[in-house]
Amino acid sequence: MSDLSASRLGVTYGDLVAVRPLDLHVPGGRMVSVTGPSGAGKSSLLWALGVALRPAVAAVAGTVSVDGSVLADRDAAARAGVVLVPQRNGLSGTLSAEESILVPLLAMGVPAREALGRVESSLARVGLLESSRHLVDQLSGGQQQRVALARAFALRPAVLLADESTSDLDAGNRELMMAALREEAGRGAAVVLATHDPEAAAETDATLALDEGAATWVRKSIGS
Numbered sequence: 001m002s003d004l005s006a007s008r009l010g011v012t013y014g015d016l017v018a019v020r021p022l023d024l025h026v027p028g029g030r031m032v033s034v035t036g037p038s039g040a041g042k043s044s045l046l047w048a049l050g051v052a053l054r055p056a057v058a059a060v061a062g063t064v065s066v067d068g069s070v071l072a073d074r075d076a077a078a079r080a081g082v083v084l085v086p087q088r089n090g091l092s093g094t095l096s097a098e099e100s101i102l103v104p105l106l107a108m109g110v111p112a113r114e115a116l117g118r119v120e121s122s123l124a125r126v127g128l129l130e131s132s133r134h135l136v137d138q139l140s141g142g143q144q145q146r147v148a149l150a151r152a153f154a155l156r157p158a159v160l161l162a163d164e165s166t167s168d169l170d171a172g173n174r175e176l177m178m179a180a181l182r183e184e185a186g187r188g189a190a191v192v193l194a195t196h197d198p199e200a201a202a203e204t205d206a207t208l209a210l211d212e213g214a215a216t217w218v219r220k221s222i223g224s
């Protein structure tokens with residue numbers, strides 16, 4: 001179980017306040033959704049939680065901790081097992097689906113045989129085993145979202161930050177991916193899902209609504 005905490009976490013781009021300082025605690029095993037209209041600050045919050053905003057782009061206030069240890073930078077976040085699935089999926093169009101998952105595993109030092117096993121099982125979880133050799137550019141937007149999630153699952157994240165990862169999916173695949181995200185929480189991960197979709201949000205344990213960067217809990221059954 002890995003706990004994610006943010007203390008007075010805020011994001012500004014120059015004069016624009018994208019996320020007003022907020023406190024957040026997502027215990028391992030739980031799923032929290034972040035909702036709000038376009039431009040409300042959902043992506044900014046997820047990137048800040050992933051310690052992935054570059055100082056040249058944004059000013060980030062406050063701290064993010066995993067299991068009580070403050071994350072100094074993106075590398076520390078990666079070492080703590082924080083995995084961000086960005087809104088535009090972050091995949092390279094010229095790699096195949098299986099290469100997209102294999103490359104980061106090998107870069108992390110996962111032995112080749114184990115890495116190949118994880119590639120296969122994670123693609124099976126998202127229902128894309130038969131597309132494993134297809135280039136990302138040859139896949140639909142929804143299939144690319146599923147590959148991006150498969151890549152995150154293969155990394156066995158302690159903290160999974162998924163930005164609109166179900167937005168391009170049909171109802172059946174959305175249910176499959178929500179169940180897979182729930183399984184990640186069941187494995188002990190702290191899961192945060194940014195979503196426009198009220199049905200997806202309703203399936204999480206708690207919902208934090210953002211409006212012009214200001215956060216309000218609209219549903220909450222976990223400690224903060």
Ligand SMILES: Nc1ncnc2c1ncn2[C@@H]1O[C@H](COP(=O)(O)OP(=O)(O)OP(=O)(O)O)[C@@H](O)[C@H]1O
Pocket residue numbers: 013016018036037038039040041042043044045057087
């Ligand atoms: N790199 C940037 N530079 C300047 N302003 C930015 C940058 N990224 C986001 N913003 C601004 O910050 C605010 C929050 O944007 P953000 O992308 O976090 O919202 P969002 O809720 O994720 O929106 P969407 O649902 O459309 O993805 C918006 O006003 C946006 O224009």
